[in-house]
């Protein structure tokens with residue numbers, strides 16, 4: 228995709244601090260890291276979200292995560308690590324090319340998700356299960 232920043236990085240049209248790459252995926256350092264060592268792993272091919280990428284190709288992206296997570300934890304002396312992924316602007320996606328964030332974390336580093344603990348009312352969780360299984364064709 229011509230205008231896509233990550234396609235340009237993958238193709239070498241834009242500079243990036245690359246770490247590893249293979250036929251299917253490329254990993255590079257995020258230019259505006261949450262913490263130093265923040266890594267992005269992207270598929271070479273342009274897909275906007277996880278709803279668009281075939282599972283096998285996402286698998287190739289995810290294969291890079293464990294070794295990178297171990298290496299960056301060692302180098303940054305991190306206490307922990309987040310691996311996450313955004314899809315569409317309402318979920319925080321600013322670059323519409325699938326990417327997985329690997330973020331080294333340190334005790335009291337001030338990065339908070341504000342995780343919400345929602346609740347299901349009576350029967351709602353079962354209706355949700357039924358709806359998802361139906362959409363899956365189960």
Ligand code: 5GP
Pocket residue numbers: 232243244255256257258259260267312313319320321322323
């Ligand atoms: P999102 O907000 O879509 O989940 O994550 C996009 C990430 O891409 C952000 O963390 C942002 O800092 C990073 N980013 C955006 N443009 C560039 C760029 O040109 N080079 C690099 N290395 N990272 C970028």
Ligand code: ZN
Pocket residue numbers: 228231232233234235272273274323324
């Ligand atoms: Zn792209």
